[in-house]
Amino acid sequence: MHDGDRVGVYRRASLARRFEARVEQLAKSGEIPATLHMGAGQEVAQVAALAAMRDDDPMLYGHRGSAYWIARGMPLDSILCDIAYRDGGSNRGKGGPMHVVDVGRGVLGETGTLGGNLVIGTGVAYAEKYQRTGRVCIVFFGDGTANRGQFHEACNYAAVAKLPVIFFCENNGFGLSMPSNASSAVADLATRAAGYGMPGVVVDGADADAVHAAVASAAARARAGEGPTLIEAKVVRIGAHFLGDREAYRSTADKDDAKANDPLATLWASLDPETCAAIDAENDLLITAAVEAMRTRPMVAASTALERVYADE
C-alpha cells in the first residue's frame, strides 16, 4: 500500500472503532438496543481487505462490527438507524445490525446462522463468473464458523469450479467463549485450503499492508479465472463477544494481550500522529452528526413487519 492508502485504512478503521464506542455508550444508556457485536481489534484487517477490492465487488460480511459497511462508504446515520430500528436504515427493523444491506455498494448482507455466508457467497461468485462481470466476491467469517459444514461444501466447490471468491477468515482466537485451539486441532485454519486444492494464506491482521497484499493477490487470481483463495487473518478480539458477555471464560492476561496488540494502535504508530488526530476529529464530527440524525428519526412503523416476505410485496 501507498502511504495514502494506509491513511485511508486508518480513517475508516478508526471511524469504526470510535463509532462503535459511541454505539456502546448509547446502548448502555438504553437509548438504542445492544445488539451489535463489537469489532474492536479486527477493523484494520477488515478495512485493509476491502481496500484491496473494487468498490463494487460483492461482499458478505461477518457479524463482527461496522467496519465492513464503513469501508464501503455507507453513511453512518443509516447504519445507526439500522442498529436503532429507526427509519432511515437499510432494513427497517427487519434485520437490525446483523442484516445491513446496500446492494449498490456491494454490501449483500449476511445470514443469521453462521456458515450460510460461505455457500451463498459461492453462489454470488458463480453468478459473477457466469455473467462475466469481472467481479470477485469476498466472504468474511470467523474461526468458529470455519468448523461448520458449509465452510467445507463452499470451499470444495468454489475450488473445483474455480469461482471468483475470497474466503476471508478472521481468526480472533475465539468462537464466542471457545478458544480456537479448543475448537480445532489445527493451528492455522488456512492449512485447510490444501484439502480443497486452493491456496491458503495466513496473514497478520495487524499488518494492514500484509492483509492488503494478500487480498489483492487473491483478487487478481480470482479475476484471472484461477479460482478462490482462503485467507486467514490472525486478529485480536479486544472486547467481549457482545455487550453483556462478561468474559468469565477468558484470562485477564489474554485480554490485556489483545489490548496490547491492538492493530489500530500499531497502524496509528506507523502514521503521522497529527494526520491521525485530524482524521479522528473529523470522524468524531461524523459520529456526532449521525447520532443527531438518528435522533430525528422515528422508530420504524410496526406495519413494516408484514411487508416484503414475497417479491410482489
Add this chain to the structure above:
Amino acid sequence: MHDGDRVGVYRRASLARRFEARVEQLAKSGEIPATLHMGAGQEVAQVAALAAMRDDDPMLYGHRGSAYWIARGMPLDSILCDIAYRDGGSNRGKGGPMHVVDVGRGVLGETGTLGGNLVIGTGVAYAEKYQRTGRVCIVFFGDGTANRGQFHEACNYAAVAKLPVIFFCENNGFGLSMPSNASSAVADLATRAAGYGMPGVVVDGADADAVHAAVASAAARARAGEGPTLIEAKVVRIGAHFLGDREAYRSTADKDDAKANDPLATLWASLDPETCAAIDAENDLLITAAVEAMRTRPMVAASTALERVYADE
C-alpha cells in the same frame, strides 16, 4: 498380514463377490428387489480393513455391498432376507439392505443420507472413550460423501477431542456419475486430514496388506488415546452405481480398467489357486444354502410397519 490372514480376507471378499452376483441374478429375475449397491472392486479393502479391527469394534458401514457384514460373520441368509424383505433378516423390511444391523457383531447400521455416518460414528467413538471400552469405531464412506458438511464437522471434532475413530474413505473414483476429479480439486482426499490436525493416509485398496497395516496402525493409535485417522483407500468400482445404472457417463476404457485392476483378482493371484478354488466351492455352498433358506421365509408382515418407532413399542 500372515498368509493365513490373507486367505481369510480372500474367503470373505470372494464370498461377498459371489453372493452379490447371485443377488444380482435373483434381482434381475424379479425374485427379490434390486436395491443393493454392488461392492465389486471394493470388497478386498473393506474386508482387509475390518480384519485389522477387533470383532466387537463398532462399525458404520457404507452403502456399497455386503462385504462389511460378511466380514463380521453375519449369516448370509439373514443378509439375503433383509435384501428380500423377508422374515429372518435384521430389520424386517423397515430398512432393507441399507440398514442391516447386528449390534452384537458391532454392525451398527447406516444413515440413509450420506454423511450422517460420520457424525454418528463420532458419537459412538465418544461413548467408547467415555465408557473406557477400549473399542475403536470405524466409519466407511465414499469419495462423494467426503464433500458433505458432516465429513468436516466430524473430522474436526474427532481430531480435537482425540476420539477413537477411523474414517475410512473408499475412493472408487465416482460419486454416482460424478468423477472424483470433478467433485473436488484435490487428488487425494486424505490430504484433508492435515486441516484437522490428524494423520491422513492413502493406501492402494487392491493391496490387502497395505490396507490392513494402515487400519491396524490407526486402530492402535486410536486405542492409545491419540485420536482419529483418515484413511483413503483407492479402489475401483467394477460395476455400475446400482442395478439399472447404464453408466452412459463412463468411458469403456475406464470400465475395462476397473476390471483389469480387480483387487480380488490381484489377491487371488498372490494365493494358492487350489486353496482359492476350494474356498470358492465352499462359498458357493453357503450361497446356495442361503438362497434356499431365504425361499422358505415369508415376506415380512405388513403390521411390522407400525412397530418400533418409539422405545416402548
Add this chain to the structure above:
Amino acid sequence: MSERTLKYAHAIREAMSAEMRRDPAVVLFGEDVGAYGGVWGVSRGMHVEFGDRVFDTPISEDLIVGMAVGMAMRGMRPIAELQYADFVFCAGAEVFLSAATYRYVHDGAFTLPMVVRMACGGGGFGPEHSQSTEAYLMHTPGLRVAVPSTPADAYGLTIAAIRSDDPVFVLEHKLLYGMSGIVPDDHVTELGRAVVRRAGTHCTIVAWHDMLRRALAAADLLDHDGIDVEIIDPVTLNPFDFETVATSVRKTGACMVVEEAPRTLGVGAEIGARLMEEAFGYLDRPLVRLAIPDVPVPTAEHLVDSLVPSVDDIVAAARGLVGKR
C-alpha cells in the same frame, strides 16, 4: 402444434428447456443432473443442448441450495435439484432459514427467483428417500410450494416456478414421472389457483400427486354406488387457494383430505382448521384425513403400501363420510 402428449418427467424437461432457451439467466444444477440426466432421468440430454448451463455439483446439499440463493440475488434464475424431497433437511439451514428469510430480513433488497426441484413419495427407498415434505415447507413463510399432479401441471408449474421471483419448491412425485398426459404448448400454471378435477355433490376430496390419481380412481368406483364426489387439486400449497376448497365444501357439506405424509400436522390439518374457521356452518359432518399413520416410511414396498392411503381406503372412507349424512 398446440399441444403434445408427454410424460410427466418429460414435461418438466421440456419446461426447463423452453425457459432456458428463452432466458439465459436460467441454469440447472444438482447432483448427477448433467451427463447422467438426473437420478429420475428428468434432465436427460439437457446437458447436450445447454452445455455447462446444466451442471453437476458435488454431494453438498447445503451448497446446492445456498448457491441458488446467491445466484438468485445476483440476477440469475437458478433451478437446483435435490435428488429426494427428504434432502430439504440436508440443506436445512439454507432452505428453511436462508431461502425463506434472506429477502425479508434485508427488507426487500433482493428478490430470490430460484427453484428447488425434488422427488417425493413412493416406496422402496426407505425413510430418508421417500418423504413428501410439503407440510414442512408450507409452514415456512417465504417459500412457495408447488405440487404438480399431471403432466400439464408438471410443465406449467415448472415454467411458473422459474418465472416466479420467489423461491419455489417444486415437489415432483416419483410414481408420476412415467404418467402420460396432454400438455398444451405455452401452458403456464397459475400459482395459487386450485383446480376442480372432478365435479360432484356428495363430498369434497382434496388430494394431489399420486393421492389425486387414487382419488380419481376411487371416484369412478364410488360413482357405481351412486356416490358423486368432487375432487380438488390444490396445485400449489403456498399460495393455497382455500377459497376453491371452501366453495366446494359449502356445496357438499363434507370434506376429506388424502395425503402421502404423516397425519399429524400434515397439510390436511391446515385444511381442517381453516374449514372450521371459515366454512363452519356448512360442514355437517366431521373432516376425514387419510394419511400415513405417524410412523416413518419403511423401505419394503409392501409395507409402504400398507401405510399409504389406497384407492380402497378412499372408497371406504368416502362411503363412511357420505353415509353419515
Add this chain to the structure above:
Amino acid sequence: MSERTLKYAHAIREAMSAEMRRDPAVVLFGEDVGAYGGVWGVSRGMHVEFGDRVFDTPISEDLIVGMAVGMAMRGMRPIAELQYADFVFCAGAEVFLSAATYRYVHDGAFTLPMVVRMACGGGGFGPEHSQSTEAYLMHTPGLRVAVPSTPADAYGLTIAAIRSDDPVFVLEHKLLYGMSGIVPDDHVTELGRAVVRRAGTHCTIVAWHDMLRRALAAADLLDHDGIDVEIIDPVTLNPFDFETVATSVRKTGACMVVEEAPRTLGVGAEIGARLMEEAFGYLDRPLVRLAIPDVPVPTAEHLVDSLVPSVDDIVAAARGLVGKR
C-alpha cells in the same frame, strides 16, 4: 425440604444436575455450555461440578445432534444443547432424518435416549434466532417434543426427557428463563399428559410457553367481564394429550389456540383438525387460532410485539368467541 422456589433456567440446571449425579451415562454438551454456562446461562457452573461431562463443541450443529444419536446408541444419555430452536435446521439431516428414523429403520436394534434442548421464541434476534419450531418437530414421527411453561415443568420435563428412551426435543422459552415458581423436589412431569391450568366454562384456550402466561393474564381480565375461560397447557406436543383438550371443548363448546409460530400449519391446525374429527358435535362455534401471521420473525422487538399474540389480542378474541355463542 419438599419444594423450592426456582427460576425456570435454574430449574433446568437443577434437573440436569440431579440426573447427572444419579446416572453417570448423562452428559451435557453444545456450544458454550461449559465455562460460559450456555448462551442463556442455563448450565452456568455445571462444568465446575461435572468437569468434562459438561463440554463445549465447535460450531457444528450437525455434529452436535449426530453425535448425540451415536452416543445414545451406545448406552449413554446425552443432553445436547442447540443455542436456538431455529438451529434444528442447521442440524436438519441429523434431527429430522437420523434421530427420527435410526431406531425404526433398524427395527428397534437401538433406543435413542437423547435430549436436545434449545431456546425458542422472544424477539430481538431476528428470523433465524427467534422461531418456535415445535410444529416442524411434531410433524416428524420418531421425535418427542416437550414445551415446559413453568419452572416446575422445566424441572420435571427435563428429568423426564433425560429418562425417556426416545429422542426428546425440549423447547425452552427465552422469555420464561427468568420466571420464578415453586418446584417440588423429585418432580417428574409425565410426557403426554396435558394440564388444565385454569378451570372455566365459557371457552377453552390451548397455549404453552409465553402464550400460556399471556393467556392466564388475559383470563384474569376476562374474569372481570364475567367471561370464564378454561386454559390447557399441553406440556408435550408429542405425545399430545388430545383427550384433555377434547374433554374441555365438550364442556365449553368453543376453542382457541394461541401460539408463537406461523399460523399456517402451526400446532393449532392439528388441534383444529382433531377437534373436527373427534369433537365435532360439541363445537358450536368456529375454532380461533391466534398466531404469528405468515411472515418471518423480524428483529426489532416492537415489530415482533406487533406480530405475536398479546394479552389484549387474547382478550379480544375470547370476547368475540364467547359473544358468538
